[in-house]
Amino acid sequence: MFFTDERAAQCLSLGPCPSLQDTLEVLPIAVILVNMTTFSSVPQPPHTTLSSHWLLADAKARFSQLVRQVRSEGPQHVSVHGRDAVVVIALEEYQRLRGARSGQALVDAFQACPHPDIELTPTRQAMSVRDVAL
Numbered sequence: 256m257f258f259t260d261e262r263a264a265q266c267l268s269l270g271p272c273p274s275l276q277d278t279l280e281v282l283p284i285a286v287i288l289v290n291m292t293t294f295s296s297v298p299q300p301p302h303t304t305l306s307s308h309w310l311l312a313d314a315k316a317r318f319s320q321l322v323r324q325v326r327s328e329g330p331q332h333v334s335v336h337g338r339d340a341v342v343v344i345a346l347e348e349y350q351r352l353r354g355a356r357s358g359q360a361l362v363d364a365f366q367a368c369p370h371p372d373i374e375l376t377p378t379r380q381a382m383s384v385r386d387v388a389l
Contacts, residue, residue, distance in 0.1 A: 306324070306328065307324075307328065307329070307330065307331050307332055308331075308332045308333075308334065309321060309331060309332065309333045310334055311333055311334065311335045311340070314331075314333045314343075321333075322343075325343050325344065325345050326345055329344075329345075330343065330344045330348070331343045
């Protein structure tokens with residue numbers, strides 16, 4: 256133990272405690288820090304700090320609410336082990352970010368070709384048709 260005299264032991268026990276000045280003179284800093292952190296109650300953080308952030312367990316338990324919030328408030332973050340892991344977004348936003356698949360990029364690439372005088376003619380070969388018994 257770190258106790259150097261009876262006054263320090265008395266202060267840490269349930270008996271009457273000497274003045275703070277006496278205690279600080281006798282107790283090493285390590286004992287004071289341990290006592291400060293051991294007996295104080297630390298408030299727990301709430302499950303969600305922001306309305307757009309979810310813990311994985313909460314997101315699983317209240318998935319319908321999560322989907323409603325995505326539609327009404329926008330993207331929702333889901334964290335795993337204290338770190339953001341995924342963001343849930345609406346289908347419309349996902350499609351906007353992904354871009355439409357229209358083939359326009361291929362058309363634009365051909366039109367941006369530095370040699371427009373080259374003609375591309377696909378070659379096609381005739382394929383034989385096989386007989387099928389019906």
